[in-house]
Amino acid sequence: MVTKRTVRAIAGAVIATAVAAVFTTPISTAAAAGRTTATDARPAAGSVLDDLEPRPDLAGVRVKAPNKSEVYVIDPEGYRRWIPSPSTYESLFRNWSDIHSDLNTSQIPERSKLDSDAFLAKSPSGNQVYLVSNGQKRWIVSPAAFDKYWFAWNKIREVPATALDNVPTGPEWR
Numbered sequence: 001m002v003t004k005r006t007v008r009a010i011a012g013a014v015i016a017t018a019v020a021a022v023f024t025t026p027i028s029t030a031a032a033a034g035r036t037t038a039t040d041a042r043p044a045a046g047s048v049l050d051d052l053e054p055r056p057d058l059a060g061v062r063v064k065a066p067n068k069s070e071v072y073v074i075d076p077e078g079y080r081r082w083i084p085s086p087s088t089y090e091s092l093f094r095n096w097s098d099i100h101s102d103l104n105t106s107q108i109p110e111r112s113k114l115d116s117d118a119f120l121a122k123s124p125s126g127n128q129v130y131l132v133s134n135g136q137k138r139w140i141v142s143p144a145a146f147d148k149y150w151f152a153w154n155k156i157r158e159v160p161a162t163a164l165d166n167v168p169t170g171p172e173w174r
Helices: 004-022 084-094 143-148 161-165
Strands: 071-074 080-083 119-122 130-134 137-142 156-158
Touching: 080 084, 084 119
Parallel strands: 119 156
Antiparallel strands: 071 080, 119 130, 130 137
16 A cells, blocks of 8 residues: 555655756755765765775664764665654664664764655565665665665555656665
8 A cells, every 4th residue: 555655755756856857066065064975975075074984894784872862774885874763763674672882883974864754665566675765766685685774574665666666776775
C-alpha cells in the first residue's frame, strides 16, 4: 500500500532533481559551510574537513558522540550521515541497540544528512530494495548489506515501479 508520505517523498525527490537540473550555483551552501553533500566525492579544497579521511572500514556502523543525541550512520564510502530525527531512525532501522558511542565522531567526515522522509522502498514486482533519501534511490545490493546497516526488513514500502523509476539512482549501498 502506498501512503501519502511515500508519494510525497518520491515527488520531493523528483522535484528536487528537476530543480537541481535547472538551477545550478557555483558553490553550494553545504560546501560554503565546509560540509560535503551527498554527491561530493571529497570535501572542498580548503575546507575544515581536508585533513579527515573517510572511514569505509566503519560502513554500516551507527554512531553518536557520548553525551550527544545526534545519531549518524556511516555510509559505504565511509562518511557519517546524520539521521535527523527519531521518526526517521525508526522508519529505517530495526531498533536502537548497538549504536556506538565510543568513537570520536568528529574525526569522521560528514556528508549531507538523510532526509527526514527517508525510507526503504521496492517495487511490488521486483526484489531490489532501495534507500530513498536526498533526491536519490540507492540500491542496497544484498541481504548481507541490508543487515550490515541494521535496516529493518519490515519497514520496506512497496512503491509502484513507475514512481520508483522516476527517482534518480545514486551510488549503491554495499
